[in-house]
Amino acid sequence: MQNFIFENATKIIFGKETELTVGNELLAYSNKVLMHYGGGSIKRTGLYDRVCNSLKEAGLEWVELSGVQPNPQLSMVNQGIEICRQENIDFILAVGGGSVIDSAKAIAMGVPYDGDVWDFFEGREISQALPTAVILTIPATGSETSGASVITKEDGLYKRVVISALLRPKFSILNPELSLTLPINQTMIGIADITAHMIERYFTQEPHVEVTDRLLEATLKTVIRNAQILFRDPDNIDARAEIMWAGTLAHNDLLGTGRIPDWGSHKIEHELSAFYDVPHGAGLSVLIPAWMHHVYTENVQKFVQFGQRVFNLEPEYEFPEESALKAITCLKDFYKSIGLPVSLQDLAIPDDRLDEMAARCTEKQPVGNFKKLFKADVLSIFKLAK
């Protein structure tokens, strides 16, 4: 186990009708907030009205900025920064899924900074950020308690991440009922992302990480089982609750303590969605099994353990590689069973820019830690995913 520091102070407010507390919770921080959201779905579902009422009852002022798209864009972030400065806003409330939250965090880091907010996505360290809070509607990115923000710069198709403890939301409201209106395919794409956050942490070369291995297996098993329940019964609120809480735990950094995570698949996927604007989770359900095929020989026993503990596969002691390959097939079958794409073809992605994406992904340095991936590796993974 590696030395580590773990600190996650985000207050979780979980359960039915918890969005009604938002006004009171905000009062501890601000009198005037930016309410940031996506399209019209929160208006259709009535969430918008409930949030506005709660803010009004608490006597808060707010300004709205809506229209965040999947793979949130830098231009919207700059617009948010401008509004906050003009209106003297000191707190950002994100109402939505990962894209809205990531956009809110990017606004929060941009407001107190004189330069171009994209500097942070190029590596500049953050020294301050406005506080944020979340009302979560889509269990997926884990952004509701993470310190990460992923933004796409339209000019050049760059998709980059910033990670800083300063970006963790002050509080996150998690009402699983709010996810009931999500279309089933979006639900499943979110679930792919959740599984990816755990798989990226699970496959480490660090020895003696038993407790986190087991916690990851526990959370992954829960997500797999409840995803299948939701696929046949999307209104199952108990399964929605398991997925929502598991989705947060998958990415609050606890399950990564003491180990070096991989993140190769995420980095490769960022190129895919920057080039083709595919939903992040759909890119991951395609790339992760392909990544596994490319890397499993680096630590066959870890894949045997994965198959046995997550999919209840009886280990093949004489031919461990067989067990490893079976485990990968189980994961791919699981993704298929909940309607997710598992090939570039499923995503209608042609193969004429694979080389360009592989080059872009590795232009600064190789990606991944379980196995360091250079351009040829990434290209090979794209080909395994065809």
Next chain:
Amino acid sequence: MQNFIFENATKIIFGKETELTVGNELLAYSNKVLMHYGGGSIKRTGLYDRVCNSLKEAGLEWVELSGVQPNPQLSMVNQGIEICRQENIDFILAVGGGSVIDSAKAIAMGVPYDGDVWDFFEGREISQALPTAVILTIPATGSETSGASVITKEDGLYKRVVISALLRPKFSILNPELSLTLPINQTMIGIADITAHMIERYFTQEPHVEVTDRLLEATLKTVIRNAQILFRDPDNIDARAEIMWAGTLAHNDLLGTGRIPDWGSHKIEHELSAFYDVPHGAGLSVLIPAWMHHVYTENVQKFVQFGQRVFNLEPEYEFPEESALKAITCLKDFYKSIGLPVSLQDLAIPDDRLDEMAARCTEKQPVGNFKKLFKADVLSIFKLAK
């Protein structure tokens, strides 16, 4: 799943030599601290010198209060409160195990309060407390991130608990190397306490708590396996690390989210250690299997699940009660296998005050939630534990 709020901001600093950072960490909060510890063991191991050097290097002033005993006592707490007031101390650093930490928290709540600190143990709500931090030497109580403090009032043999978010330490330093010098029986008594924190949460009547059930099973399996490694190889630092991190996770409230925990065995044990001054963990390894025998018919399937998932028992589908009883035997056998007591006789406790303890335990209200336990139930549990 129940609605819940989860917030645990304690910063965890985990790993080798992390105690050397204590001075710098403290500087963010204080210039003058109370250093609170137990007997001479931290001096023998060199920890005391390393901590003093770190405080000195950071330019901090400190006053020492040592001599905390297992089952920490109110008189020592009052002494600490007095010192902090006289010396204008605004921060308590606990260096030790659960007793030292609990004593430090009680001092922290007493300093800003005009009345008798015992009032809080009688039910008065805390509105403020000095901040605290921990250097942990014994993985056991989980007090290093919990909001709980358990203190014994010598006059009358009362052992009571206070729980408040205000009591969570600001930071906790967890270096598993510091637990290497612990005698093996103390190590195992701590492990009994760790398992108890999970078992008390696991046995709930709340349905649809899959993710937390699985997280509890994952952590419990890790603790069981690594306890057995340590029993035959006490110097195994990897196993020490697993136990220390699992011990913190067992009681940081994450594993209790969305469910109503039991806590019956803890409350019964508090009488046992108040009357006979037995170590808390040793009392628990005796009482928990007896409690299980008394309550398993309230939810046989939960015990079948426990046996299957934690001890890999094949369920006995035709006779589920058999499976439940086998699971209880497995737990008892595990405690025996690491040298822990499993009967009142093992603790040399006579049976002439069982009735008195049962009465005291339930004098205000029944205890436990999986099954409400009245005086007759507690007496029956004591008799099953004979």
